[in-house]
Amino acid sequence: MIRRFASPKVFYQLAGKLMPWCGWAFALFGIAGLYWGLAIAPTDAVQGEAYRIIYVHVPAAWMSMMIYGVMTGCAIATLVWRTKVAEYWLLASPVLGASFTFLALVTGSLWGKPMWGTWWAWDARLTSELILLFIYLAILAMKGAIPDQRKAARVMAMLTIVGSVNLPIIKFSVDWWTTLHQPASIFRAGGPSIAPMMLTALLLMALSYTFYYFWLVLRNIRVLIERKDK
Amino acid sequence: MTVQRYFFFCLKLLFRQRREVALPLFFFLMVSSLFPLTFPAKYLSMIAPSALWITALLSILLSLNNLFREDVEDGFLEQLLVSPAPLGLLVAVKLLAHWIAYVLPLFVALPLLGLWYNMPAETLSVLALSLLLGTPSLLALGALAAALSAGLKQGGTLLMLITLPLAIPLLLFGLSMVDMAVSGLSYAAAQDFLFAMAVVSVSIGPTVVAASLRISME
Numbered sequence: 275m276i277r278r279f280a281s282p283k284v285f286y287q288l289a290g291k292l293m294p295w296c297g298w299a300f301a302l303f304g305i306a307g308l309y310w311g312l313a314i315a316p317t318d319a320v321q322g323e324a325y326r327i328i329y330v331h332v333p334a335a336w337m338s339m340m341i342y343g344v345m346t347g348c349a350i351a352t353l354v355w356r357t358k359v360a361e362y363w364l365l366a367s368p369v370l371g372a373s374f375t376f377l378a379l380v381t382g383s384l385w386g387k388p389m390w391g392t393w394w395a396w397d398a399r400l401t402s403e404l405i406l407l408f409i410y411l412a413i414l415a416m417k418g419a420i421p422d423q424r425k426a427a428r429v430m431a432m433l434t435i436v437g438s439v440n441l442p443i444i445k446f447s448v449d450w451w452t453t454l455h456q457p458a459s460i461f462r463a464g465g466p467s468i469a470p471m472m473l474t475a476l477l478l479m480a481l482s483y484t485f486y487y488f489w490l491v492l493r494n495i496r497v498l499i500e501r502k503d504k
Numbered sequence: 505m506t507v508q509r510y511f512f513f514c515l516k517l518l519f520r521q522r523r524e525v526a527l528p529l530f531f532f533l534m535v536s537s538l539f540p541l542t543f544p545a546k547y548l549s550m551i552a553p554s555a556l557w558i559t560a561l562l563s564i565l566l567s568l569n570n571l572f573r574e575d576v577e578d579g580f581l582e583q584l585l586v587s588p589a590p591l592g593l594l595v596a597v598k599l600l601a602h603w604i605a606y607v608l609p610l611f612v613a614l615p616l617l618g619l620w621y622n623m624p625a626e627t628l629s630v631l632a633l634s635l636l637l638g639t640p641s642l643l644a645l646g647a648l649a650a651a652l653s654a655g656l657k658q659g660g661t662l663l664m665l666i667t668l669p670l671a672i673p674l675l676l677f678g679l680s681m682v683d684m685a686v687s688g689l690s691y692a693a694a695q696d697f698l699f700a701m702a703v704v705s706v707s708i709g710p711t712v713v714a715a716s717l718r719i720s721m722e
Contacts (some may be wrong), residue, residue, distance in 0.1 A: 328585060408669035415665050419656045428719045429652050433666065436712070440670050443701075447673040 286499050289492040296489035301481050307478030315471045324388045328472075333480040334374050337487060338406060341371035346438040349431035359495070361427035364434065365417065366494035368486055372410035372470045379403055398448040405444050411436045423502070472497035507537040507593045513599035524570065529609045532563035533617075534544055537623055539643040540620050549578050552621040558674055560635060561642065565664055567606040568646040571598075572654045581654075585721060595717070596710035600645055633666070634678035637698035644709030645670050652714035674701070 286355070318325035343368045349362035368389035382400065383393045394400065413433050420426035518525055538554040540548055575581040584594055610633060618628040649666035653659040677694045684691035 295579070324715050340689045345575075350707070405669050405672060408665075412662075412666045412669060415662055416652065418525065419653070419658055419662055425722055429716075432648075432652060432719060435647075440673070443673045444669075 280357050282362070282499050286496055287360075289496050290364060292493050293496075294487045296476040296492065296498065300485040300489055303478050303482035303485060307475055307482050311475035313418060315475045316469065321389060324385070325501075327381055327385045329475055329479045331385055332476060333380060333483045334378035334381060335403065335481055336405065337483050338371060338375035338378050341367055341374060342406065342410075342417070342434075342438065342441070345371065349434040349438075352403050352427055353435070361424060361431075362495045362498045363491065364427050364430055364492050365423065365498055368410050368413045368430070370490055370494075371405060374483070375403060375407040375410055376485075378407055379407065381407070385448060398445075402441075402445045402450045403443050404418070405448075406441065409441070425455075427437075460502045507597055510589070510594055511597040511601060514598050515604065518601060518605040525567075525605050526609075528563045528567040528606055529613065529670065531566055531682075532559055533612055535559045535562065535622065536617050536692060546684040548621060549623070552623055553627070553679055556614075556617060556621070556631060557635070557638075557678055560639075560663075561668075561671060561675065563610065564607060564639065564642055565646055565667055567602070568643075568650045568663060568667075569660045571602060571650045574657045576721075579719065581721060582657055584720065591714035591717065592711040595647070595713045598705075599647055599713075600634060601642055602647075603639065607643070611635070627682060627686055629646050630691065631632065631682050633695070634698065637695065637702055638674045638678045640702040641698070641705040641709075642667075642671055644705035644713065645674075647709070647713045648716055651713050651722055654720050674698070677701075699718070 307329060312326060317323055340423075345364055348360040348364040348367070351357040352364055352429070382403075386395065387393050412432050416429055417426050420429060455459060536556060536559050540550065543551060563668060572581060573582070584591060587594065611696065614628060614632055614635075617623075618625070623631075646667045649663045650659075653662040654667070677698050681691040681694040681698070684694065
């Protein structure tokens with residue numbers, strides 16, 4: 275079954291069928307999430323209305339890491355089984371990952387100005403997110419430098435895996451500095467500490483972002499397959 | 505070619521190119537002289553360890569430009585790929601020779617730089633220790649980048665772009681060693697971490713670099 279979908283021809287058809295679903299899911303969850311976040315969710319007791327940027331910022335930061343995780347899986351499939359679809363997926367992903375990382379950094383910076391009084395601080399989370407952006411950019415630079423697509427995918431796979439080993443180390447090393455960013459409030463022992471109304475809006479936005487990623491990644495893969503067939 | 509003979513072959517080759525081999529060392533000395541020239545004297549002791557670590561990092565990355573370039577150009581690398589000796593071992597030996605030719609001279613230059621930066625001998629020796637523990641991992645990371653970008657047009661720039669973000673932990677742990685020593689605390693934690701990374705890099709690094717070479721020579 276997996277083997278069947280791993281063939282580019284079958285996957286091309288499948289992606290074509292899934293794309294509209296992903297696109298509509300992105301739009302619906304996005305509208306619901308934004309309405310919930312901007313109109314229904316209560317105002318934060320400490321941060322006032324400015325906290326609402328959380329609904330754009332936090333899902334973007336999640337996506338930046340989730341996409342790297344997906345890429346690592348594709349990288350292993352590329353190097354070990356030489357799965358063609360995994361190669362395409364790997365080629366199609368880093369530009370989206372870099373965009374989400376950039377979005378997380380920019381919105382975080384906009385949020386930081388009213389809350390911390392500064393656009394940027396060399397705090398652990400900010401720094402490791404910035405380094406993640408650098409790693410995405412290095413992978414993209416490598417992709418651009420190699421004309422042969424299959425070779426590019428394998429080189430990117432190697433880089434992605436080495437980066438995935440290194441990311442926790444980077445996180446750990448920058449965590450040694452005193453940190454300004456608030457601690458995790460959702461994925462933590464004892465359940466989320468965030469108000470349920472806020473959490474709902476946040477999860478809706480996260481779903482919307484995820485479908486947006488799948489929508490674009492499937493589109494990118496279809497373009498790559500079409501270009502290959504010519 | 506046996507592994508042992510390849511090692512001496514690498515060393516001999518590097519010795520014959522000693523003019524080229526000296527260039528990253530000159531780069532190291534020149535860039536290191538820029539900081540004492542431009543920073544007010546009272547801040548110099550604060551930035552000295554970072555300045556030297558970053559300069560050493562850049563000079564090592566500069567030296568790695570040559571790591572596989574000639575071997576790719578004259579086709580020697582393809583001979584290595586089909587050689588019966590395990591490629592990982594050959595890479596390990598090549599990196600050892602590279603370390604001796606390019607990294608060891610940096611340590612010889614360190615006392616001079618200690619004078620330039622007016623560094624106490626104890627700080628300088630901890631800095632040297634942190635470089636000694638950090639450079640094997642740095643060389644492994646850089647060699648990986650050099651292998652992946654071998655034969656590409658903008659190989660040198662790509663090598664820097666790939667290695668720098670991945671090398672940040674080495675820089676931070678190396679400098680935290682020196683910071684701890686300066687403030688009179690135990691620097692064992694950072695030292696052990698660097699040592700652990702060096703052990704991992706030396707044991708699996710060459711194999712990963714060899715795999716990368718096979719990918720980029722396909």
